Amino acid sequence: MRVTLLGTGDTTGTPTVGCDCDTCTAARERGVERTRFSVHVENERTGESLLIDFSPDFRYQFLRDGVPLPDAAVITHIHFDHLDGLGNVFRVLDSLEVYAADETDPETGKSVAETIRDDYHYLDTVTVVPTTPLETVRICGLDVTLVPVEHPPLVCYGLAIEDPETGAKLSITGDTSYSIPEESRTVLADADLLLADGIVPASLCEYHPLGGRHEDGEGTPRTFGTKHMTREGALAMAEQLNADRTRLVHLAHFYPAEEAFEEPLAIDGEEYVL
Template identity: 30%
Template structure:
């Protein structure tokens, strides 16, 4: 299983439009962050978690030529806005794209992309096959995926565990039951928005504490804003086994 971080930024991305801070003006490629998303290549199976506004650029940059399914963590725009750009995969693969999400996520997508679900479709619109999921494990072409229920302030969000890899974004509370689903992961991905307190995301210190409690062999932080600081500087502050992810980072697991 090869996992590629397509984007590791927060809802505005980094650099932020109009911002002249040291992170937004950094020349370090690791400080340039598309909206959060990951791609899984598991044998022949190609999956993406979330299609944010940068989805087209992410697919081109990562060289993804086949996509078998999309899984959504939640309904916020920075995780869904790029869904229209599945069209090239429709054309190339000549089939509908399965999209997996909770009922409220699928309903939001149906509202935002109403033209896709219209009874009189305009030629060339995305071809989508919605698949409703809940908190129960499900499979895609024989690969088991375990939802990890967490909270983004008061909004229920799903993280996902595939094998020994667990991905959680947009979260500031992990229920005890979800901790048990995560334990034993070799690689954990967790959101760490910034150093200052935030109403709906883990801060850097909170994410470090959660990572220590979970105890994965390696933890990567994602969904980071420009307020977190320079990648190179923050890396020096982190405990062993914890690192900042960056766009383009690849992780391979057996």
């Protein structure tokens, strides 16, 4: 299983358009970037590729990193930075199965699968496959399980991807606070590689209108506001999940420049063979 981190940034990415903060300036000087979130998973046994989330930067990411076009995709939730790149498949792919959760979101009255089907009804090449969370499905020769996480006000999902022949396992927390349900943590546990949402360091919670939540024993917030884990929360989650290796993703340009490119914060283009 070959995993390529196509997009490791948050909604605005790093560098952020029109921003000359120290972190965005350092990113430009280093020639690194964090585009909007997307992960490419290649099953080298079958020659198939699975895409996790359709970044608005889809075209650029695939041209930049030269990975194969996807044979199937999974959408974790309907925020634009994870979904709105789907339109890029127009005239690029002949067909594509898109897997998404079938649970109705009380906020929208639709499931993620229904929203995708309605919003992208004009894409004849796309077939939406409603998928039940916590039930494993075989996609591109890999066992994929969607798991509910906490990213209010909309439903959102993480996922585990496992090679049934080699046992290699990739887990992705999805966009989430530290309050991941126990049944979801069980599915995500013991991954060879964990991609964990760690949007900012905990020290920045004082600048969020809602502050921080889910403090540890020393009072360090593990959730920034209500929607995302802090760096410290993501690392605590990785320890709780017993991940062999962890990379932090969905990173904002609000990280101080002196911390923004330190381990284990990911940048675009990283590749892992599991």
